[in-house]
Every structure is written in C-alpha cells, then in structure tokens.
Amino acid sequence: MYNQTAQRSRKYLYAVVAGGLETSYDALGINDSPVYSIPDRRVSAVVSDVSYERIRPERRYLAVHQRVLRRLMEETTPLPMSFGMIADGSNEIRKILSLNQEGFYEQLRRVEGKQEMGLRVVWDVENIFEFFVNVHPELRAARDRLREGQRAPTQEDKIELGRLFERTLDADRETYARRVEEIFSRHCREIKRNKCRNEHEVMNLACLVGRESGPEFEAIVLEAAKLFDNDFSFDYNGPWAPHNFIDLNLKL
Amino acid sequence: MHGLSLNDAERVSLCETLDRILNKGAVVAGELTLSVAGIDLIYLNLHLVLTSIEGARDKTTNGLMESL
Numbered sequence: 001m002y003n004q005t006a007q008r009s010r011k012y013l014y015a016v017v018a019g020g021l022e023t024s025y026d027a028l029g030i031n032d033s034p035v036y037s038i039p040d041r042r043v044s045a046v047v048s049d050v051s052y053e054r055i056r057p058e059r060r061y062l063a064v065h066q067r068v069l070r071r072l073m074e075e076t077t078p079l080p081m082s083f084g085m086i087a088d089g090s091n092e093i094r095k096i097l098s099l100n101q102e103g104f105y106e107q108l109r110r111v112e113g114k115q116e117m118g119l120r121v122v123w124d125v126e127n128i129f130e131f132f133v134n135v136h137p138e139l140r141a142a143r144d145r146l147r148e149g150q151r152a153p154t155q156e157d158k159i160e161l162g163r164l165f166e167r168t169l170d171a172d173r174e175t176y177a178r179r180v181e182e183i184f185s186r187h188c189r190e191i192k193r194n195k196c197r198n199e200h201e202v203m204n205l206a207c208l209v210g211r212e213s214g215p216e217f218e219a220i221v222l223e224a225a226k227l228f229d230n231d232f233s234f235d236y237n238g239p240w241a242p243h244n245f246i247d248l249n250l251k252l
Numbered sequence: 253m254h255g256l257s258l259n260d261a262e263r264v265s266l267c268e269t270l271d272r273i274l275n276k277g278a279v280v281a282g283e284l285t286l287s288v289a290g291i292d293l294i295y296l297n298l299h300l301v302l303t304s305i306e307g308a309r310d311k312t313t314n315g316l317m318e319s320l
Contacts, residue, residue, distance in 0.1 A: 079278055082279045
C-alpha cells in the first residue's frame with residue numbers, strides 16, 4: 001500500500017556508535033540527506049532519511065556509505081553495517097537498538113579505540129603455475145610425467161595434477177600466513193584470515209589495531225616483508241572501520 | 253570521458269571497499285522491515301522481470317481490446 005508518511009521516514013542505517021546522545025553530523029548521506037543519530041540508552045544508530053524501501057549497490061551509494069563511515073571514524077570507532085539496510089522508520093531503529101543493546105555494547109567495547117587495517121600478500125610473479133613448478137620439484141616431476149608419458153594425458157591426469165597444485169599452494173599459504181601472523185600478533189589485538197581471491201594471493205589478513213597505530217603498522221609490514229624475498233609483494237590498506245571484527249546477527 | 257576507468261590504486265581500493273561494505277559488518281536477519289542488499293538485487297531483478305512481463309501483457313491486452 002502506498003503510504004507517503006512511511007516513505008518519508010525510512011532510515012538508511014550506516015553504523016551503530018557508543019553513546020546515547022542525539023547528534024547531527026556534518027556529513028551528507030544517501031541523496032545528500034543529513035546524517036544524524038537516533039539514540040537508545042547506551043548506543044545510537046547513525047542514519048539518514050531515504051524514500052526507498054530497497055537500495056541497489058550502485059557505486060555512488062557505496063561511496064556515500066563509505067564516506068559516512070570514514071567521517072564517523074574521525075571521532076569514534078563505529079560498528080559498520082553492511083550496505084543496504086533500510087528501516088521503516090525511527091521506531092524500527094529504536095527497536096533494533098533496544099533488542100540488540102547488549103550485543104552492540106559488547107561489540108563496541110571490543111573495537112573501542114581501535115581500527116582495522118588490511119594486509120594482502122601476493123606472489124609477484126608473471127606465471128604462478130610456472131613459478132610453483134620451479135619451486136616444488138614434486139610438482140615438476142608430476143608435470144613432466146604427464147608431458148613425457150607414452151600416451152596423451154587424460155582429463156583425469158590433468159585434474160590430478162591440478163589437485164596437486166592446489167594442495168601445494170594451500171600448504172605454502174599456510175606456512176607463510178603463520179610466519180606473518182606470528183609477527184603481527186605481537187602488535188595487533190586480533191587478526192582475521194580472509195579467503196584468497198586468486199592463485200596469486202598468498203594471504204589476505206584483517207588486523208585490529210589501535211587507532212593511532214597507522215605508522216606503526218607500516219613498520220610491522222616492512223618487518224614482516226623482510227622475511228620474504230622479491231617473489232612476494234606486501235600491500236597494506238586502511239584504516240577501515242572494524243568490518244571484519246563484528247560478530248552480530250541482529251535480532252528483530 | 254573516462255568516468256569508468258580507474259588506475260590500479262583506485263581499483264584496489266574499490267575492491268577492498270566493496271569487499272568490506274558488501275560482505276562484512278552487522279546485518280539484520282529479518283526481511284520484513286529491513287532489506288539487505290544481497291537479497292534486494294534478486295528481488296529487484298524479479299520485480300523488473302515481472303514488470304516487463306506484466307507491461308508486455310498489458311500492451312497485448314490493450315492491443316487486443318483496441319482491435320475488438
């Protein structure tokens with residue numbers, strides 16, 4: 001049913017922050033609407049008004065979501081929401097805050113005064129398969145057996161070789177990730193390992209560090225990189241809101 | 253215009269951003285009052301398909317009506 005009032009009062013949800021004060025932020029939200037907070041006891045939701053019920057993950061909207069989080073990061077550590085959450089009105093928002101008060105509070109305490117940094121390590125080589133064949137004699141031997149065999153390799157032979165490559169890749173990743181994590185764990189509150197996106201990736205880590213430790217993080221990356229040769233490339237990114245350090249399935 | 257072309261640094265940062273704000277963070281598991289981006293697209297697509305089928309049917313119906 002078409003309802004003008006409900007449509008106007010829908011709220012796009014960016015984050016939840018600590019503190020129970022109504023705040024207006026000097027930031028523009030989706031469609032340039034003002035960004036403000038709706039408090040409930042010890043926590044507040046950061047929102048802006050939208051007219052839609054659903055929102056597509058278009059780049060311009062994603063950029064706004066990210067910009068608002070960055071603005072919040074200037075003064076606090078927000079609990080970032082996933083993109084695209086719209087509540088029917090401020091009552092819905094209060095209900096979410098109220099039902100999940102404990103969870104929010106606990107998570108806010110976990111990330112208080114901290115920020116997330118990302119570390120991505122890749123094999124900086126032209127051809128990852130060739131590189132692995134050169135580094136691992138057993139992989140080379142298996143490949144050569146197929147190449148120089150009396151008969152043409154069957155599909156199964158190829159799959160088997162592929163599996164061996166995968167296993168070798170994963171074993172190497174594990175070894176290197178442990179080596180890097182050992183160094184980082186001395187400086188980070190928490191470390192999370194994310195899935196690698198392609199064969200070139202060695203590891204993809206998210207690190208929860210103190211808010212002021214940006215420069216320090218760079219130094220740790222350099223320290224870790226020293227343990228590796230030029231076939232590896234280290235890249236870090238951030239600071240981010242603690243996206244990877246939230247374990248919350250909100251009740252409604 | 254090169255509105256869509258990005259340099260490597262921008263592409264990496266866009267990737268990192270998308271990965272975080274689409275896949276991570278708190279979500280509300282309750283779809284009646286709140287909508288989540290992942291589900292939306294499917295709904296939206298379905299909605300578009302429905303609209304176009306219905307739109308087409310309307311046209312056909314209208315066309316039929318007119319010809320009668």
